[in-house]
Amino acid sequence: MNDSGVELLAADLSTDRLHAALRDPALASMNFLNEVASRFPEAISLAAGRPSEDFFDVDDLPRYLQVFCDYLAAERGADAALVRRTLFQYGRTKGIIHELLARNLACDEGIDVDPESIVVTVGCQEAMFLVLRALRTDERDVVLTVSPGYVGLAGAARLVDMPLWPVRENEDGVDLDHLVEQIEAVHAAGQRPRAFYLVPDFANPSGASLDLEARQRLLAIAAEHDLLILEDNPYGLFQAEDGQRLPTLKALDTSRRVIYLGSLAKTCFPGARVGFAVADQRVAGADGGSTLFADELSKIKSMLTVNTSPLAQAIAGGKLLEHDCSLLKANTREIQLYSRNMRLLLEGMDRRFPRGENHQVSWNTPGGGFFAVVTVPFIADDTALEYGASKYGVLWTPMSHFYDGRGGENQLRLSVSAVSPDEMEAGLDRLAMLIADLSDKEVSTQ
Amino acid sequence: MNDSGVELLAADLSTDRLHAALRDPALASMNFLNEVASRFPEAISLAAGRPSEDFFDVDDLPRYLQVFCDYLAAERGADAALVRRTLFQYGRTKGIIHELLARNLACDEGIDVDPESIVVTVGCQEAMFLVLRALRTDERDVVLTVSPGYVGLAGAARLVDMPLWPVRENEDGVDLDHLVEQIEAVHAAGQRPRAFYLVPDFANPSGASLDLEARQRLLAIAAEHDLLILEDNPYGLFQAEDGQRLPTLKALDTSRRVIYLGSLAKTCFPGARVGFAVADQRVAGADGGSTLFADELSKIKSMLTVNTSPLAQAIAGGKLLEHDCSLLKANTREIQLYSRNMRLLLEGMDRRFPRGENHQVSWNTPGGGFFAVVTVPFIADDTALEYGASKYGVLWTPMSHFYDGRGGENQLRLSVSAVSPDEMEAGLDRLAMLIADLSDKEVSTQ
Structure with missing residues (x-):
């Protein structure tokens, strides 16, 4: 989308002459998330907040x-x-x-x-x-x-x-x-x-x-x-x-x-x-x-x-x-699917990060919906996201993207809405490896 | 839509605390046009700028x-x-x-x-x-x-x-x-x-x-x-x-x-x-x-x-x-219909207001599209519109609605897009009666 090799004409524009919303860092960060997702199409996405596609039918x-x-x-x-x-x-x-x-x-x-x-x-x-x-x-x-x-x-x-x-x-x-x-x-x-x-x-x-x-x-x-x-x-x-x-x-x-x-x-x-x-x-x-x-x-x-x-x-x-x-009524199957996936997420985290062990990983337990938040002992930023996508094949969303200013630096959002049970299990395995990897690094630099 | 008998609560709002666009006179005037059209459903509309419905088909x-x-x-x-x-x-x-x-x-x-x-x-x-x-x-x-x-x-x-x-x-x-x-x-x-x-x-x-x-x-x-x-x-x-x-x-x-x-x-x-x-x-x-x-x-x-x-x-x-x-290609029939209707409009005006006669009515001759403008020897405002709808059963649009400020006071817009040939002829008959009526009044008050 950004091309520095194009010759500009007199009719062309510049961002400083366009509305300030277009210079909002939030826009750049959403673009970054989409771009990472497109660069690693084989990664398991615990990032996408879109609904399940299991029940879409063109014949409807x-x-x-x-x-x-x-x-x-x-x-x-x-x-x-x-x-x-x-x-x-x-x-x-x-x-x-x-x-x-x-x-x-x-x-x-x-x-x-x-x-x-x-x-x-x-x-x-x-x-x-x-x-x-x-x-x-x-x-x-x-x-x-x-x-x-x-x-x-x-x-x-x-x-x-x-x-x-x-x-x-x-x-x-x-x-x-x-x-x-x-x-x-x-x-x-x-x-x-x-x-x-x-x-x-x-x-x-x-x-x-x-x-x-x-x-x-x-x-x-x-x-x-x-x-x-x-x-x-x-x-x-x-x-x-x-x-x-x-x-x-x-x-x-x-x-x-x-x-x-x-x-x-x-x-x-x-x-x-x-x-x-x-x-x-x-x-x-x-x-x-x-x-x-x-x-x-x-x-x-x-x-x-x-x-x-x-x-x-x-x-x-x-x-x-x-x-x-x-x-x-229309969402009977969807409610079951999201409810099951949220249970798989929470149970899966419990198994991988047992209570009482010194992993410094915690998470909330939402009563429903698409999202849960995991707190980790390292900076869960865009660099960590890209590293996890590249090395472990898993995508998630840095919570810092949802703050207008500082906040959420040690947190990541996981979505349960658009994965199968197998993908959830594999995704959590990969996420656990990434967390272990980055937690070790964090410890070693302390 | 506007009700003065409703008790207001603390959470309610007032127009002076809402964005100025909501106090734009252009909005009130568009509402007025719609309201007149809905009050005279039997009137022939040379006002509506919507496309012909003759070729819509749900089965498509x-x-x-x-x-x-x-x-x-x-x-x-x-x-x-x-x-x-x-x-x-x-x-x-x-x-x-x-x-x-x-x-x-x-x-x-x-x-x-x-x-x-x-x-x-x-x-x-x-x-x-x-x-x-x-x-x-x-x-x-x-x-x-x-x-x-x-x-x-x-x-x-x-x-x-x-x-x-x-x-x-x-x-x-x-x-x-x-x-x-x-x-x-x-x-x-x-x-x-x-x-x-x-x-x-x-x-x-x-x-x-x-x-x-x-x-x-x-x-x-x-x-x-x-x-x-x-x-x-x-x-x-x-x-x-x-x-x-x-x-x-x-x-x-x-x-x-x-x-x-x-x-x-x-x-x-x-x-x-x-x-x-x-x-x-x-x-x-x-x-x-x-x-x-x-x-x-x-x-x-x-x-x-x-x-x-x-x-x-x-x-x-x-x-x-x-x-x-x-x-x-997709609009072969529509192009014929609008073209025919524009011809009927222009020919119909020619017959009703022959050149050389002292009617002080003129109009432009668009080469296509939906609209033509008629200039008349009286103020073609909302009052005239309502009078014509009520007395003669014909609707048109005061051109003054399309000016941001003064302009078009003696002009009306006619649309050819959503009428049959019979409606066009009857609509022009009615419009001619309205024009004669108001032109006479204008002359009598001079």
């Missing part, structure tokens, strides 16, 4: 389309011309599967929302952008975010020039005392804390979850400090089979304090690029009336992507309809 | 998907697992139909580009946003745009807080002397003109086109003043059958001066939400190397929508493949 697609067309005819009273128009033509900016998503939220999450408060988006990433673009009025508006955190939120914030203030994670998911400290620090700096972003269930990258008490305390803090909560929930469905799902923040929210960011990437398929925001807040206008925040987000969407492909929505909608709008 | 969709899968297997060497991954999984940010789009540009437009310089986007709207987001580094960067102009460009500019400087249209499409004046005025104001946006072929809203000489002069001006050209070409294929297509600016560009913004909304279908940018400029980095501008746009896309639905791309790709990547 025409059927999903047909199921959605049948729904338009049977439940929405559409004639053939209206079905065609709905799929092929420009359409409703807020989307065409909002009723189905509202049913899904009711049956899987106990969230009861007016479908009009849902904006269907091009993946959850667009939903994050819409919300931050709406909330960022000038340089005083900032967003608080859990750290380590999802790089997509940081990217959306960069695009609207909105500062991120980190809030530490701890063993309870989020350090809520630090949240309060940071809110007060933002005010002290003359800035406005507009929202706090987090993934309460099986976070990316840490795998951490908030317990019920922490959820309730977080809602109370948000009310006390007049802060919106941006709840991102891509993994909540993937509770390990021996555990109990907790209510989402939005299900506990009785005062429109939470904007819920939904993703179908892991529960339908990434290729639909369908996500959504639930934004049931009212927005008071200058005229004394009020609108739904969802309608304000929709206005921004009309200037950004116009609408989310109705063809892609129809395919996702067909999958929802085939399972009575329950993604829990 | 599974076949397009299959054709694209066959292409992946036969031409790209994909096995079944890779085909599944390509359709369902996260994928290449720049898109998966770039090779097909490059073939299309070669065969239909005589544009020869490296597929790597193409970024597939969520409609052309996202392409506009990506380019303006990249070019807008601080408050000094401005974009010049033809006026009257496409509201989507103005919307994207609002989202990145980038000022628009209007450049007048004239009977030759664009007043190039005014362009030079405006470039100089931007510099004099201490700002930087980064790019000039226009639709050289059958512009929305005016229907105007640049002749070959104007295209060449525009390229020379851009080179002289070091300005990028953003060429938006959604209608270029729809040259009326008695005319000759002209080369696009990108086809004439020998020095990477033009960023070409492509849309498949009118040539495939809006529901795919597939557009693209051709950005073959080099970007010099701090390290002495250079990247493609397309790769910089791709980085922004990774923070905005991650990628364009590969399912939607596959459907559009299948349609391209079925016609040897020629959208001219």
Whole structure:
């Protein structure tokens, strides 16, 4: 991609004349991770956070389309011309599967929302952008975010020039005392804390979850400090089979304090690029009336992507309809697979690094989701990653990539979502060899 | 949408604490147009700029998907697992139909580009946003745009807080002397003109086109003043059958001066939400190397929508493949339909407002595309629109909506794309009655 042998013309550009987001080190680091993965295609990847491909089937697609067309005819009273128009033509900016998503939220999450408060988006990433673009009025508006955190939120914030203030994670998911400290620090700096972003269930990258008490305390803090909560929930469905799902923040929210960011990437398929925001807040206008925040987000969407492909929505909608709008039902096999893989990871680490031995290796025990974090007695950076890929054929992700600044230097993220049991075992063997290798070196240099 | 009877809670918001784009009058005016159209569903619409629905067929969709899968297997060497991954999984940010789009540009437009310089986007709207987001580094960067102009460009500019400087249209499409004046005025104001946006072929809203000489002069001006050209070409294929297509600016560009913004909304279908940018400029980095501008746009896309639905791309790709990547071939029937409708419009206006009579009604004669502009001896504003919808059952678009500020008060835009011949005749009858009615009132109040 970078070529120094090309002659430049007068019309060409330079990075210092382009938006600062393009000079963000986070971008370079994501590129580096992809580049390492592509250089070692034979390596076992415990790095990839993508969903399992075991159950994708091209033959499903025409059927999903047909199921959605049948729904338009049977439940929405559409004639053939209206079905065609709905799929092929420009359409409703807020989307065409909002009723189905509202049913899904009711049956899987106990969230009861007016479908009009849902904006269907091009993946959850667009939903994050819409919300931050709406909330960022000038340089005083900032967003608080859990750290380590999802790089997509940081990217959306960069695009609207909105500062991120980190809030530490701890063993309870989020350090809520630090949240309060940071809110007060933002005010002290003359800035406005507009929202706090987090993934309460099986976070990316840490795998951490908030317990019920922490959820309730977080809602109370948000009310006390007049802060919106941006709840991102891509993994909540993937509770390990021996555990109990907790209510989402939005299900506990009785005062429109939470904007819920939904993703179908892991529960339908990434290729639909369908996500959504639930934004049931009212927005008071200058005229004394009020609108739904969802309608304000929709206005921004009309200037950004116009609408989310109705063809892609129809395919996702067909999958929802085939399972009575329950993604829990639709993901029975996936939940088993991820739950099994997480168990294999945790048991596999136990066997390779038995408790009581002096290996200085520890890890958390997520109750579900895609990710776990391992702490090691050496610097787990890009150099270590490349060394492990080259010498042992195993890929993982340095946790430092998920910090905006310092943090996570001795930690690595492992993903369970895209490997077979055999690959998990072999991957952990290789990882154990790498850890032994680098731990020895660390000891020898001390 | 606006409800003054709703009790507000502490978590609710107010428009003055949201981004200024949401208070843009252009948004309110687009909402008004949609609202009038929905209040008068029986009215004949000469307002809608959407493509004809006559040739949409739901049965095409599974076949397009299959054709694209066959292409992946036969031409790209994909096995079944890779085909599944390509359709369902996260994928290449720049898109998966770039090779097909490059073939299309070669065969239909005589544009020869490296597929790597193409970024597939969520409609052309996202392409506009990506380019303006990249070019807008601080408050000094401005974009010049033809006026009257496409509201989507103005919307994207609002989202990145980038000022628009209007450049007048004239009977030759664009007043190039005014362009030079405006470039100089931007510099004099201490700002930087980064790019000039226009639709050289059958512009929305005016229907105007640049002749070959104007295209060449525009390229020379851009080179002289070091300005990028953003060429938006959604209608270029729809040259009326008695005319000759002209080369696009990108086809004439020998020095990477033009960023070409492509849309498949009118040539495939809006529901795919597939557009693209051709950005073959080099970007010099701090390290002495250079990247493609397309790769910089791709980085922004990774923070905005991650990628364009590969399912939607596959459907559009299948349609391209079925016609040897020629959208001219794919649109034989559509070109005939739009060409016939434009002829009916122009002939119909001639019959109703004969030359030499003192009706003070005139109109331009676009060589193709969707739109024509009628000048009338009264104020053709929202009030006139609503009056015509209510009393005569005809819809059109006040041209004033397409000006950023004053302009077009005596003009209306007519669209030929979404009506049958009978509707065109009836619509023109109704419009003629409205014009007679309001012209009389205008005369009587003088």
